[in-house]
Amino acid sequence: xxxxxxxxxxxxIAATEVAAALPADCSVTDxxxxxxxxxxxxxxxxxxxxxxxxxxxxxxxxxDSIGGKSAGxxxxxxxxxxxxxxxxxxxxxxxxxxxxELYAIAQYLSTLPNQGD
Ligand code: HEC
Numbered sequence: 001x002x003x004x005x006x007x008x009x010x011x012x013i014a015a016t017e018v019a020a021a022l023p024a025d026c027s028v029t030d031x032x033x034x035x036x037x038x039x040x041x042x043x044x045x046x047x048x049x050x051x052x053x054x055x056x057x058x059x060x061x062x063x064d065s066i067g068g069k070s071a072g073x074x075x076x077x078x079x080x081x082x083x084x085x086x087x088x089x090x091x092x093x094x095x096x097x098x099x100x101e102l103y104a105i106a107q108y109l110s111t112l113p114n115q116g117d
Pocket of ligand 1: 045046048049050051052063064074077078088089090094102105115
């Protein structure tokens with residue numbers, strides 16, 4: 001039988017590892033003052049991007065395809081749009097999300113078939 005403090009220590013370590021794998025702003029404090037780590041649904045959030053970037057990130061028009069790009073490149077682009085201080089379409093899009101949401105979107109889009117551009 002594991003004693004309670006060992007169990008709590010293991011839980012604390014596990015929580016730290018989850019937090020370390022995600023961008024820093026992923027924790028929220030709920031209405032009861034309890035701090036929680038968000039687990040954004042990248043698939044759901046990415047659906048909004050398809051309005052301009054095509055279904056599954058496969059563009060049919062002028063705007064770049066985003067499906068199948070590397071998660072690191074996508075997250076880097078989105079962070080750049082978010083912080084560039086401009087008021088163009090993508091900067092406004094990116095600013096509407098927490099970093100952990102942008103990260104989840106980038107992760108999900110990277111699992112889609114690459115569109116080769
Ligand atoms: C209202 C239309 C619109 C929506 C919605 C939209 N985008 Fe964009 N996106 C654009 C346009 C236009 C550009 C080109 C902007 C530029 O080059 O400065 C762009 C550029 C990008 C780029 C850079 C592509 C490259 O190859 O340089 C990425 C990455 C991107 N968008 C991701 C996303 C993601 C992720 C979402 C959803 C959260 C999203 N976009 C939602 C219009 C949109």
